[in-house]
Amino acid sequence: MAKLKRDTVEPHEDYGFFGPGSVVWKVWSYPTAPTVGFQRSVVVEELDPPLVAAVHATQGIYQRSRTRYDRTLKYFAMVAFAGSQQVCKAADILVKVHSKAIGQLPYGDGTYDANDPASQLWIQLTGWHSILYAYEKYGPGKLTEQEETEYWEACAVAAELQTCSPDDIPRSREGVRAYFERMRPQLSASPIARQAMHHLLRTELVLPPVPRWAKPASMVVARTQRIATIATMPRWMREMAGIRQSRLLDVLIVPVMKISFALAHLHPRVELALLGRISPSTVAVVAPIKLGIPPRNKEVLTPAEARARHGYTKPAEAHLEFRARQATRVFGDGQVPSEQGLIESQEILGPLA
Template sequence: MSKQRRHGAVEPHEDYGFFGPGSVVWKVWGYPTSLTVGFQRAVVVEELDPPLVAAVHRTQGIYQRPRTRYDRTLRYFAMVAFAGTREVCRAADVLVKVHSKAVGQLPYSEGTYDANDPASQLWIQLTGWHSILYAYERYGPGRLTEAEEAEYWEACATAAELQTCSPDDVPRTREGVRAYFERMRPQLSASPIARQAMNHLLRTELVLPPTPLWARPASMVVARAQRIATIATLPRWMRELAGIRQSRLLDALVVPVMKASFALAHLSPRLELRLLGRLSPSTVPVVAPIKLDIPPLRDEVLTPAEARTRHGYPKPAEAHLDLRARQATRVLGEGRAPSEQGLLESQEILGPLTS
């Protein structure tokens, strides 16, 4: 309790969530590479999937409210890794409602898209977890041990239970993850809307808060460095597909700069939280109890199944089927705009839609 009194502005989580202290998830996701370069890489790479980018383009959220969209998405990423199980189950449940409005016709090929489709959700899951690990390895302490890596991909499968995809489809090895991306490669496409989204999401300056005139040069340097660092993690074939240019010299030069910067930031939990607050204010309350070593109300780690039973939530794949069917009928059958129900409900959990 002394720590809670000393850091009275920080609320403890209800429990340790799905992973907890000592886990490889907390080790990797708790390093400053994860919620910066790792997260940015994930959302950029995701856009190469035609159904996903069609959903993103339809909602226009990344263009109309880039800061709040980035903030809310990063908060959810962090919640899965660090928040208490009740809070995460609630967020996962409302996210199904949010995604229910992202349905429609594919703009550049036959067929439809649905943000709750298990294949799209698996793509998001593996792109996210792979990007977080890749950034940690490139700009952080380096590769995990064999045992840690096995634990990491098992944890990825655990987290997949919070999506509409099946944890059985999550590879459990580095080789399996590589094989998944190779299978996906023929399906990926840098359509005009994909290129637009990828280049937009690489503009870190769009998600930074307003900066005083005297501080703008430093802010632009930070944004430019993160863009360079993120592009440097993209394979050449992906850059060529998306029309993203960056020299091999920049790829090499940015590594020691970012490694030193992240190592320095990691020396001070309070500095990490201040920097995170610049990118994503609503994520700070999720991460702060872990960074400041504030124990939860219950000293326990649950499985997703245990958490659903305790807190009364269905599996995301089985949640809100009536709403999802109504949304599909409105959009695909009647040609009307989808309901905003889930998006409005999500504000209490994921943060406001405007700032």
């Protein structure tokens, strides 16, 4: 990654949905985002019973931990930084990918569906909240009141790329807290939730293989990020999941991470090199922003404008026939769902293996 040359980086076709000067670019381009922020989001998500049921059924986080992290992070980075057509295409194919994640809840009655608006809202808010939380704890600090309002308005814009409604996105810190308080009684640290959370805290699983002489340093990096991520989780949540860490470690890790991230942020190529180690596919998305390469068209679109221009429907209304066929296969015929969406997604989100 140190050899990455500016003239080999492909520019985006436009600024997408946010653009330079936006609080989204400010927060999501800081090195806390693809590391502690993203790891926190995928760990916390597992407390939602329908979501963890889908995760457990597909087994992706266990069978291909590194590529699953890479592909998921790439999608979130695309929403923040990529051109509008590329993002619309990714959002569209993600509906087909999620159509595979349906079935009966393993604990209690009912079914789960990864395209369900409630599940998508949970993913959206845990993701955006975790990225901001990590930025404020280990980065430059809290946003101004105006920036925070802009941030949650932007979260609602990004929600238009999911099957949930942007109207359900809180527009303030207080609103976000209220949402999580409403969700708290519904959360559950079931055996599969605990298994998933502990697995996703193993940062070493998403790091690339290294020579034997470099393994101690790699394990130190993995252990440090694990400590930092756990330190962002509230005590009640850790107790639910059986995750233990001393208050002393919670305090000591803060200056370590603040200094480390600040130093990395001084050098865009260092940031890209570090990103390439945890998510190679995401580098092409972020590199134009880090290296100051302007898009072909210097414009910011809304999701509605982008869908009209590029010929896509709202995610909530996308691939309804395909999703119905998947439901028939699973609930009607007792068969496993088709992996067509997952296969097609490789062109956009990266390889599965």
